[in-house]
Amino acid sequence: MSAPELLADVLIEALPYIQRFQDKIIVVKYGGNAMVDDKLAKMFAQDIVLMRSVGMRPVVVHGGGPQIGDLLKRLGLTSEFRDGLRVTDAVTLEVARMVLEGKVNSEIVSAMNIYGPHAIGVSGGAAGLIRAKARNPELGFVGDVTAVNPRIVEKLLAEDLIPVISTIGEDDAGQAYNINADTVAAAIAESLHAEKLVYLTDVDGLLADVNDPASLIRRASVTQSREMIANGTISGGMIPKIEACIASVQNGVRAVHMLNGTVPHVLLIELFTDAGIGTMLTSDANAALIARAQGAGQH
């Protein structure tokens, strides 16, 4: 097949997916290795810009734990950890905010804006977007989401912009908190009634056997997920993650995806093919719909 013919064929194959996700909000949690590898970062920017160009409305939420750690180290600061969480005093928070808003966020926005002035960084503290409170006084300024006001995001989407959100929230007194990016992404996707919430991680998705990559579960309904927790297929650290996905689906997100962000263009492969490449979790009702529509190239 010659190159132009190939191009045409691929575009025509993509048509049903382009049509299906027209005007749909796709919230993408960006993090992990995908964010620190320059080549993957460039592909991620391309994927998000392409999604926007064909009519989807992507929203990016990112964290930046390793980059925060780097700057703390460069500053000669050490952190205490409790239950795997960094105790965040005022100085650590200041460093975290600088890294998240002034480095990680800026780099993501810049990488996209090479393809046109479409991306805009938004702090979770902007215009009341993310309200937060302290999770536990012992952890300092580690926050939990108390409320989301998605109006600013909706307005930016209405302007055809790509919001890139860093995970700082604030309380009524203006005190900032550093919040887990997965949590923020879920809260935002739920408040926007997003079509999809996509987690880019360093693993392929949900594995029936954590040691066997071939045991990847492509799709699961809420009921199936709960059965897998009950029968031990899902265990350990995966349980809270799956519980969070279930909660998002129950709070109005149509599908939650877990993808391996280190696969080049993993977003496009998941969104523009029937088989997909990672794990997709949906409500029981949607799972049934998708099973029926299978032949029609929908997911």
Next chain:
Amino acid sequence: MSAPELLADVLIEALPYIQRFQDKIIVVKYGGNAMVDDKLAKMFAQDIVLMRSVGMRPVVVHGGGPQIGDLLKRLGLTSEFRDGLRVTDAVTLEVARMVLEGKVNSEIVSAMNIYGPHAIGVSGGAAGLIRAKARNPELGFVGDVTAVNPRIVEKLLAEDLIPVISTIGEDDAGQAYNINADTVAAAIAESLHAEKLVYLTDVDGLLADVNDPASLIRRASVTQSREMIANGTISGGMIPKIEACIASVQNGVRAVHMLNGTVPHVLLIELFTDAGIGTMLTSDANAALIARAQGAGQH
């Protein structure tokens, strides 16, 4: 390269073209063999629907000479021809209108609407779209365009619909005329200040040597076209066609394309690749811009 990787690569390659033609009006004159071959007709429908899905605003203008001839024959009617034009009496006009609006137009619209309810047939007589007058009393109801009121087309485009226009015009008294489809397409493209006017024909484009397909001229500015007419490179029946293209460019159409409608997905190949596949004619100023932008994948 595996299929999913290929898909991603092709989509990323298409990105600059998708961005470039966002919201742009592309008027496509549809006719010739492409219209009577079922497989090509299906591909044409797919191409137009895809163009709409990625944000372009296609407008289709079609004729239907052969199909009119068919029905006349089935009705046992014969036509006189003068200067290659069918003398159109009242009965012939009635037949032409039935075929154009009730058969050709309907089939084009139906073929597209398989992919979603986006296409809508529009007679040139609707809402004052095409005003016409008799070209020559001896030819009967063969018309020339006297005015175009593109408002109804603009409104349908604003509703994200694909207007499919048949080439019947009317005068102030409501008398209909059958008009040449190339002429109507040009008049509509000019009145809409279209980004592109694309003629789908049965030849590859403009040939420097009419007997040598390899002599295809990919791009020409107005000045270059005139030089080719002056030095005989363009000759015979091509001269009035090129003159029409030049006029459209001078009346505000950014580029006029001549493509071979019998090449599968020829629209996508022309629009989504740098090299293109047919002939593109632009103003001198745009030709210079395009030459500069070449490296950036623009045309």
Next chain:
Amino acid sequence: MSAPELLADVLIEALPYIQRFQDKIIVVKYGGNAMVDDKLAKMFAQDIVLMRSVGMRPVVVHGGGPQIGDLLKRLGLTSEFRDGLRVTDAVTLEVARMVLEGKVNSEIVSAMNIYGPHAIGVSGGAAGLIRAKARNPELGFVGDVTAVNPRIVEKLLAEDLIPVISTIGEDDAGQAYNINADTVAAAIAESLHAEKLVYLTDVDGLLADVNDPASLIRRASVTQSREMIANGTISGGMIPKIEACIASVQNGVRAVHMLNGTVPHVLLIELFTDAGIGTMLTSDANAALIARAQGAGQH
């Protein structure tokens, strides 16, 4: 009374009706002898244009059985009939579509556009307007309405246009069907929650005694209509027609009118006088309202 005084008096008499039906949607089923008589056709066009000019929003739905029969005959084709319905094979459907969309529809639109570029033909297949399925495999492509998507009609009305709809519907695969025009008119009026659905036929309206024109029933509520069916006043072929009118009223149409389309300007006389000229069927609630408002010149 001098002519100018007369003009003023008539206009002032018309004022309450003009005010009452401001912005109201009036769906008119056009057919029968009114459509094949040139003089009546011109008056019909005038009436519809006038209705639009004083602020109503008319929608015309038409069939074209006799004209289809004519072309079939000219083509030497014969049809089989079952239960009074023409068995519609692919060739018959092709002919029907050409006649409805390319002849009858065009003539109606042209007749109106003499008074300004306000009318636009719309195929039932356009933009998903009428979804259909086969009524009975033995009848071929005779269709029943499965769904109506009135959005395109609403949009054209919002542009102050007069939609003229031909009664071709399509299924999801793009297959067309010829559908009874009364059925389509009712489906469209119901989907638009029209103020009125008007059937132009060849009889004066509902007669208590089918042999006595003087027995015309001017107004009937749903309950009264049912009583007339029960006590035999309405009988035979009128029963399904009245049942359809009752259904439309119950599905949200405020009033259904049966008028004799061969009476010159019958639409104006029905709409702009208190007495009216044909039969009007309303819900019990509206009938009571109208009885109360009688003195105020409302119906």
Next chain:
Amino acid sequence: MSAPELLADVLIEALPYIQRFQDKIIVVKYGGNAMVDDKLAKMFAQDIVLMRSVGMRPVVVHGGGPQIGDLLKRLGLTSEFRDGLRVTDAVTLEVARMVLEGKVNSEIVSAMNIYGPHAIGVSGGAAGLIRAKARNPELGFVGDVTAVNPRIVEKLLAEDLIPVISTIGEDDAGQAYNINADTVAAAIAESLHAEKLVYLTDVDGLLADVNDPASLIRRASVTQSREMIANGTISGGMIPKIEACIASVQNGVRAVHMLNGTVPHVLLIELFTDAGIGTMLTSDANAALIARAQGAGQH
């Protein structure tokens, strides 16, 4: 001809006028005997409401000299006159304002609102509509228009309301002035670029021979009017009136009409017949257009 047929015929005859004046602004100066005769006042209200109902946008401007005189008399107050103008001291102004805004205006609005809640009184002092200054210190609070801000009128028209304007203007310090109603009507018509400015007076229009009603001049262009002034056809007190009409036409009003307000429904007769009934003055260019369009029932 039976009554219903007559109704239909008259409506169809009115159609071209209804279409022609769709959305057009018609400023009507209301005054004289037409305003003090209850029957004529009711007809005036009907005419204005009908004009609105068929799509025109009427604006009424009124004075109330006789009514002001009445109240002054009831209060035992006498006025001095200079050059035919009432010297307006503070008490006289107070009385004038009460009569204009609280009596004449209210009665006009009430008479119209019987036919629906469409009319609204507007003082010239409201929202900066009419800015004024003293004409001559010796005349007290008799004002000249210094500026018109038609925004409030445009907004009310956009709400499909009928503005009824009383002729009080104010200066920047909030001081009110009583202004001649003809002057205010002209200033408002010009600022709105009205289609028509209609003066309802007690005479039939412009007479070539002031003693011969049969010498009524139906139409005059600016040039013709000037010739009539030059050759003495127009003389005496008519000269300043015609000069004002000419000025309005030159300031953007398409036609100025002088009508006899004591003729029942004179507005409808003038607007809905080709011949009209009073005098119409237009620019030379429009006069030529109208002459051409005569056969088409336009003026």
Next chain:
Amino acid sequence: MSAPELLADVLIEALPYIQRFQDKIIVVKYGGNAMVDDKLAKMFAQDIVLMRSVGMRPVVVHGGGPQIGDLLKRLGLTSEFRDGLRVTDAVTLEVARMVLEGKVNSEIVSAMNIYGPHAIGVSGGAAGLIRAKARNPELGFVGDVTAVNPRIVEKLLAEDLIPVISTIGEDDAGQAYNINADTVAAAIAESLHAEKLVYLTDVDGLLADVNDPASLIRRASVTQSREMIANGTISGGMIPKIEACIASVQNGVRAVHMLNGTVPHVLLIELFTDAGIGTMLTSDANAALIARAQGAGQH
């Protein structure tokens, strides 16, 4: 403290009130001594203009009993009173209307328009605003409100105008009635779901002991008000007034204020300070909210 510092401090103190009442509708019943004292009238105009300038949406409703009495007297007319209400025959109504619409209303509007063209007088009869009927045939044209159509007021507010409403209502036949201004203000505030309804009167507010100004009740919930009626704290003529306030709160007005209009700038003092200066009555729920928010400077 120097003057500029003082200015800044006061503005900053006003900030929470400015923010709280942003875009809120405040209906002010204007009357009593505040309306007949020139200095107070000027301050009232300033207060209303300032309220608009910082983002509130004030609506003024006024009566004019004393001014009506004045003109009746100047005209040598006497009135009969029954139960404290002036028997209003046709002449009295004519006088009342002239005074209300042509004098009192105009003066209020003019006083505000010195600060910019923002105020507009509106008769209760305009555009169907206030529908009325006779209260009692023996009282003549004294009216009760039967319906309020606030659309015209909403439209004027949307244009950033200040509506100043005089208290004439009309019935369907166009007959006018003079209506108590308190009643009209309440009806309008309720139909607009106003944030506040403010009565400017000649007393400080609700007094626990009518002889002791120090017994002013600053705030009362509906329940507290009813208790005060039950235990006799509120008695006599205050009872119907408080009942009206309670009704307004129950019909959707957030707070009703009774202020002494003879205190300079009483509106600003009530709206921009925590303590306020008069009496505020709210629903039980709002009273609780306010108690909680006390520290935050809200009422």
Next chain:
Amino acid sequence: MSAPELLADVLIEALPYIQRFQDKIIVVKYGGNAMVDDKLAKMFAQDIVLMRSVGMRPVVVHGGGPQIGDLLKRLGLTSEFRDGLRVTDAVTLEVARMVLEGKVNSEIVSAMNIYGPHAIGVSGGAAGLIRAKARNPELGFVGDVTAVNPRIVEKLLAEDLIPVISTIGEDDAGQAYNINADTVAAAIAESLHAEKLVYLTDVDGLLADVNDPASLIRRASVTQSREMIANGTISGGMIPKIEACIASVQNGVRAVHMLNGTVPHVLLIELFTDAGIGTMLTSDANAALIARAQGAGQH
């Protein structure tokens, strides 16, 4: 004077300024000591929020040189300076961006959002806001503004938000540059055709005698400024500053103010008093207008 009376008087005095600057864009360059003193920073936040609350549209532009120096120092990094500018290599740029976007900007936004969710941080790199290029290769990533696309700022203002802009620009390839905040503020004010551009600095304004604070020049026209440069009144480092102010005025900014940011609430004092407190530079035409309007409390 009692407190409530005082409050009312101050508000009424502020009224003309509130009205004058309604909907006007005020660009404030924030920097210097005002930004590093917690108390002043809080007052600045209050002033900006108040300006927004009374209808102005403030835009804040900030730098952060000292804060960048702090973090560089904490990281043990040293900088070379040329001509007073810090040579900015990739690491310095990374630090600058973190400090500007992740610390200074966030603190300003947080301080305002205590008073409501109205402020939003915007990087100059967002949505193509500030395009930049290297000033001089020897200075590294120190940038000059090449273009401003104010659309994102206009959109945020249309949403009633307060944009807080950090001074990072980007080139087409996505490379960031650190740009002088005064330059960015001027470029943004000019592109927005701002009413005012306000520089908050550490000096009182323009001094005729740099050693004498009493020699403060309150107002200067362009011509006066040029004369002061010519006659040596303005000299040394003030010359380029004044030249920049002149350029802004000539590029469409109505007035440029130089204020001492260390004076509490200096913004309110300058904007809400006739005398002002710093230096205001305007075009010759505006200077004349202001002189005339002096008595009316305008500047």
